[in-house]
Amino acid sequence: xxxxxxxxxxxxxxxxxxxxxxxxxxxxxxxxxxxxxxxxxxxxxxxxxxxxxxxxxxxxxxxxxxxxxxxxxxxxxxxxxxxxxxxxxxxxxxxxxxxxxxxxxxxxxxxxxxxxxxxxxxxxxxxxxxxxxxxxxxxxxxxxxxxxxxxxxxxxxxxxxxxxxxxxxxxxxxxxxxxxxxxxxxxxxxxxxxxxxxxxxxxxxxxxxxxxxxxxxxxxxxxxxxxxxxxxxxxxxxxxxxxxxxxxxxxxxxxxxxxxxxxxxxxxxxxxxxxxxxxxxxxxxxxxxxxxxxxxxxxxxxxxxxxxxxxxxxxxxxxxxxxxxxxxxxxxxxxxxxxxxxxxxxxxxxxxxxxxxxxxxxxxxxxxxxxxxxxxxxxxxxxxxxxxxxxxxxxx
Ligand SMILES: *Cc1c(COP(=O)(O)O)cnc(C)c1O
Numbered sequence: 001x002x003x004x005x006x007x008x009x010x011x012x013x014x015x016x017x018x019x020x021x022x023x024x025x026x027x028x029x030x031x032x033x034x035x036x037x038x039x040x041x042x043x044x045x046x047x048x049x050x051x052x053x054x055x056x057x058x059x060x061x062x063x064x065x066x067x068x069x070x071x072x073x074x075x076x077x078x079x080x081x082x083x084x085x086x087x088x089x090x091x092x093x094x095x096x097x098x099x100x101x102x103x104x105x106x107x108x109x110x111x112x113x114x115x116x117x118x119x120x121x122x123x124x125x126x127x128x129x130x131x132x133x134x135x136x137x138x139x140x141x142x143x144x145x146x147x148x149x150x151x152x153x154x155x156x157x158x159x160x161x162x163x164x165x166x167x168x169x170x171x172x173x174x175x176x177x178x179x180x181x182x183x184x185x186x187x188x189x190x191x192x193x194x195x196x197x198x199x200x201x202x203x204x205x206x207x208x209x210x211x212x213x214x215x216x217x218x219x220x221x222x223x224x225x226x227x228x229x230x231x232x233x234x235x236x237x238x239x240x241x242x243x244x245x246x247x248x249x250x251x252x253x254x255x256x257x258x259x260x261x262x263x264x265x266x267x268x269x270x271x272x273x274x275x276x277x278x279x280x281x282x283x284x285x286x287x288x289x290x291x292x293x294x295x296x297x298x299x300x301x302x303x304x305x306x307x308x309x310x311x312x313x314x315x316x317x318x319x320x321x322x323x324x325x326x327x328x329x330x331x332x333x334x335x336x337x338x339x340x341x342x343x344x345x346x347x348x349x350x351x352x353x354x355x356x357x358x359x360x361x362x363x364x365x366x367x368x369x370x371x372x373x374x375x376x377x378x379x380x381x382x383x384x385x386x387x388x389x390x391x392x393x394x395x396x
Contacts, residue, residue: 013348015027015033015348016028016029017033019047020035020043020046020047020048021046021047021048022046022047022048022049022367022369023035023036023038023046023047023366023367023369023370023374024047025047025353031351032351033348033351033352033353034351034352034353034374034377034378034381035047035353035366035367036352036353036354036364036365036366036378037353037354037355037363037365038365038366038367039249040218040244040355040365041186041218041223041244041245041331041365042244042245042247042248042249043248043249043367044221044222044223044244044245044246044248044287044291044367044368045248045287045290045291045367045368045369046367046369046370047249047367049248049290049369051286051289051290052248052249052250052283052286052287055282055283055285055286056250056279056282056283056286058282059278059279059282059283060279062278063278064277064278064279065274065277065278065279066277066278067273068271068272068273068275068276072276072278072281074276074278074281074282074285075093075276075281077281077285078091078093078281078284078285078288079091079093081285081288081292082254082256082288083256085227085288085292086227086228086236086240086256087236087237087240087256087258088240088256088257088258089257089258089259089262090256090257090258090259090262090265091254091255091256091257092107092254092255092257092262092265092270092275093252093253093254093272093275093276093280093281094243094252094253094254094255094272094275095251095252095253095272095274095275095280096132096243096251096252096253097131097132097217097218097241097243097244097253098131098132098133098134098137099132099134099243099253099272099275100217100241100242100243100253100254100255101131101132101136101137101140101215101217101241102132102134102136102137103241103255103270104180104213104215104239104240104241104255105123105136105137105140105180105213106265106269106270107239107255107257107261107262107264107265107270108123108177108178108211108213108238108239108261109121109156109177110264110265110269111177111211111260111261111263111264112177113264114263114264115264117174119174119175120174120175120176120177121156121175121177122156122157122158122173122175122176122177123140123156123157123158123176123177123178123179123180123213124158124159124160124168124171124172124176124178124179124180125140125141125142125157125158125159125160125180125181126159126160126162126163126181127142127159127160127161127162128185128188128189128191128358128359129141129142129159129180129181129182129185129188129215130143130182130185130186130187130188131180131215131217131241132217133146135150135151135154136154138150138153138154139153139154139155139156139157140157140180142157142159158171163181163193163194163197164197165197165200165201165204168201168204169204172204172208172210176208176210177210177211178205178210178211178212178213178238178239179201179204179205179210179211179212179213180213180214180215181193181201181213181214181215182214182215182216182217182218182219183198183214183216183219183224183228183229183230183232183233184219184224184229184327184328184331186217186218186219186331186357186363187218187357187358188357188358188359189333189335189357189358189359189360189361189363190326190327190331190332190333190335190357190361190363191326191359192326192327192328195232195233195234196233198230198233198235199233199234199235201235202235202236205238211237211238211239211261212235212237212238212239213237213238213239213240213241214228214230214237214239214240214241215240215241216228216229216230216240216241216242217241217242217243217244217253218244218245218331218365219331220240220242220243220244220245220246221242221244221245221246221287221291222245222291222296222297222300222329222368223245223300223329223330223331223365223368224304224327224328224329224330224331225297225300225301225304225328225329225330226297226329227291227292227297228240228242229328232328238257238258238260238261239255239256239257239258239261240255240256240257241253241254241255241256242254242255242256245287245368246284246287247280247283247284247287248283248286248287250279250280250283250284251280252275252276252277252280252281252283252284291368296368300329300330300368301329303330303370303371303375304328304329304330304331304332306372306375307330307332307364307366307375307378307379308325308327308332310375310379311325311332311334311364311379311382312325314334314379314382314383314386315334317383317386318386318389318390320337320390320393321336321337321343321386321389321390322334322335322336322337322386323335323336323337323360326361327364330364330365330366330368330370331363331364331365332363332364333357333361333362333363333364334361334362334364334382335359335360335361336360336361336362337360338360339356339360340356340357340360340361340362341356342389343362343382343385343386343389344356344362346384346385346386346388346389347362347381347382347385349385349388350381350382350384350385351377351381352377352378352381352382352385364378366378
């Protein structure tokens with residue numbers, strides 16, 4: 001037995017998948033699983049979606065990568081479509097969520113710098129946040145377990161204990177460049193943010209010339225039943241980071257901004273070798289083809305509601321296991337009485353995959369393309385897993 005040559009950074013389950021189709025995955029030894037983890041909200045259209053697969057193969061035969069030394073019509077097209085569908089006027093393409101958030105942070109600071117306020121670089125953030133694993137984004141997330149051992153925490157981030165407008169007002173100063181948050185916290189445990197708080201933040205930002213910065217890396221591109229989750233609150237940000245679902249499994253992300261803010265990012269201020277490469281852009285356009293189709297988001301909303309109601313019924317049946325169900329669209333959380341790891345382990349035994357999150361939550365992030373069959377399988381697998389858990393606890 002040779003030693004595992006990989007960094008030991010991940011606690012991996014002993015499952016080896018070799019094929020995927022829609023919401024279903026098959027292992028090496030031919031076991032089938034319903035995938036409500038979807039690569040952590042990445043496989044938004046499920047596995048091997050025919051339109052995405054055909055697009056990727058077609059682009060692979062034409063052109064992969066030329067860098068950003070040249071014009072890129074596929075980037076231009078995707079950026080135009082994203083701007084047409086959102087608050088944004090400008091887009092920068094990245095390769096990941098953390099890179100999108102780095103661009104959000106840099107863009108916010110550079111805006112104030114360009115407006116003669118170079119000391120206005122502080123970003124207010126909130127407890128339970130997750131913004132990525134780079135040096136700046138672990139500082140933004142502020143979680144001790146991610147910061148420990150990686151040298152001094154990058155300066156300029158102040159974490160507030162909860163989404164409370166009075167706390168935010170008390171933390172405001174002429175150093176605050178922006179207020180950064182996820183409109184629905186993902187890794188933190190599907191923690192909902194009150195729409196009235198987002199509205200109050202927007203008003204405070206307008207009053208003080210502060211930028212509202214949203215991390216929609218997990219919530220974006222249809223996940224909550226709107227194209228972007230901030231639409232539920234009827235507000236728009238100044239800058240927004242997107243990734244995960246936007247590529248449907250092809251790794252890329254984007255930073256979207258208003259013209260006023262993006263203006264400060266002049267030639268030479270930022271860059272990425274791979275960002276916006278032809279393969280990513282072709283797939284990104286194909287994802288939008290599907291997500292922007294008439295009725296697609298309505299279906300996410302109705303399936304989400306249906307799934308949430310059925311989960312609530314499970315919570316009623318197993319009050320010793322489940323505290324509550326929360327979330328929006330197809331970004332749902334089962335808040336467990338204890339850690340969700342045992343429930344997840346049992347669910348896997350019944351052919352069902354999900355993702356643990358903070359605050360004792362098991363996250364359900366299925367492909368946005370699921371239907372009734374998948375919802376019913378999910379509920380019966382979870383029901384069986386909860387019954388197993390209950391039995392094990394009564395026996396002991
Ligand atoms: C996943 C995630 C990130 C980081 O994305 P990576 O692609 O892993 O760098 C940032 N913010 C949120 C809200 C996320 O869910």
